[in-house]
Amino acid sequence: MLSLNSVKSFSQPLQRLLLLSIIVIVLPACSAIPPQELEDAPETMHSVDSIVKEDVEYPVDIYDPWEGMNRSTYIFNAELDRYVMLPIVNGYRDYVPLFLRQGINNFFNNVASFNHTLNSALQLNGETTANNGLRFISNTTMGIGGIFDIATGMGFPEVKEDFGQTLGYWGVDEGPYVVLPLFGPSNLRDTSGLVVDFVATTWLTDDVFGMNGNGGWLVFYYIMTGVDTRANTSFQYYQSGSPFEYELIRWLYTSGRQAMIAR
């Protein structure tokens, strides 16, 4: 169904994004099941209602109107990770030598630096714009297309700024919490940010790196982005051991993003 030819026709970034969203949205087959209510709830030693107070703010209370769907997606992601992502990443680690994996990681980080620069500028932050811009330029040139990270050693470390942060900087509310298939925790604002960052990256890869219209390269490029990201993320589903992992991640994602925006 998804041949290289059909991908080739999706050369425009927005169309390609549409394709990606279809793949990503159609995949999860799980449906949201609401928590079962008991009619005559028997006595408990401690009742939730007697402990949880109306007038207390709980950090775990995060606006999550699509919780049922989000939980299903979370489970879908965990399964996808277990049966698809991790086996691929393990193979990648076993068969691709470290220096090559490092080079690939540097390359994708450098592509991301381009977006970090744009977003630092959009947030009117001179210092980080200069840092990220110089980082991108030096790694693209002296680092041979970003395969080597020489910028960190030169005093230009990676400072991540994405469009979700830019929106947050300009006061856009985070909106409802969303668990995106494959990508994981997000919210409405950051999801819009992902779309904008995707379009900007596509412009860079198509018009600057010249991958425009080359379907084979694009498929390879996206697969490698995913593999590289997963290989460099230590998170493992359900390894926190917490039965409240969904709540913990929702809380930590949200407060982590607030911190990234406020910094």
Add this chain to the structure above:
Amino acid sequence: MHNFIKTSIILLSLNYTAVFAAATSNNGFAKEEPLKESSSKYSYPLENPYAATIIGTPKEFQAVLPQFTRIPHKEYHLKILGARTIPDVFWYHSRGLDYAVTAQKKKAPLIFAIAGTGAGHRSAKMQVFQRAFYQAGYHVITISSPTFTNFMVNASKTAIPGNLKADSADLYKVMQLILSEQANLEVTDYNLIGYSLGASQAAFVAQLDEQKKAIGFNKVLMINPPLNLFHSVKLLDAMLEDNIPGGADNFNAFFKEFMANITAYHREHQKLSMTGPNFFYSAYKDKNPTDSKMKALIGIAFRISSSDMMFVSDVFNNMGYLVPKKTQLNSTSSLTHYSKASRRLGFSDYVEDIYLPYFSQVTGTSRDDLIAQSSLLSIKDYLRQSEKIGLMHNEDDPILKDGEIDTIKNLFPGRAMVYPYGGHCGNMDYKDNVAYMVNFFSGSNQ
């Protein structure tokens, strides 16, 4: 797989860093067993026990070990209690007990590692064991704590953890099953290591092994065990309750202030990665947070682990403690309101409400006797005479009451290495500590 998950994981990992989580010390005690390099001063950098517990060992002070991704690590899922049904809400754990094997390619000594309270077999501290002992030529098998969800639902007979004898019996059974599943590993001898609660359990496993003789441990190292589990639990509960201004109801305000401080610090140091290895160390050195704030963080991390454990025990056993009996929770049920409520109950509540009533009923043992059984003193004769067992601990471990460290030392005559600082397991991957750990098993500490 968002990058910000990394930030989250740093915060989440406080979970493992802080909770239940040794000795070129120049104090008088170390003279019984001088280290080869005893002339050099112990220079673990964090002299504040709370900071050490939270931050661990700053990168430049860590032992040089192979990266985790560069050592063999194979995951297994052991089916133990075959007929047991695992509630749907714990669906992810229905594959069995997770454990990992880091195997040498040739015949080698084997070491079992037991994690601390609320920690899984892949926790950061367990990775230190894997990296250090793999490098030293051992097969390493890592097992989650009996207080960890995956262990509770798959391998704990009662799913009511906290009884050192019962939990250790579960662990011992697990180890035997693992050895039969891994029959092709070529092993010269068997060893055991554990940190925090895992250290206490290691002692009880070793004692059980003397009776059953199913494995035959050569050497056993206990790192930062509590003297009495329930005393330490009380201290940790109090760290949260006494140190959040205005009490636990103000947790949100406390947390927001904490995040605001981190953010402000980051604003001053734009180039320092928030998720980098030394962010918290650097912030600590510059900002000198009060002990009270740090105690609160340790208390919070401990509370997260212990309330998780309580909830799993409640649901698994259908106890009607917080979740009404027969409530059907499934994989997509919202647990948010249970999470809010369970965070307000401490480990001490679990001990009083669930643990003590259950075990006194089942075993006919009095409450006081049960509390006494959660102490290392309950096996003091065994510990005193067992040359194979060693101790690595810290003088300033904040999970111990005043004087308890001396009581512990006396249980290991000539076999205790107690470092002057390091807090609770904070110095485990400091270079001297790793060297001591490895030498303890290879026999070159003598």
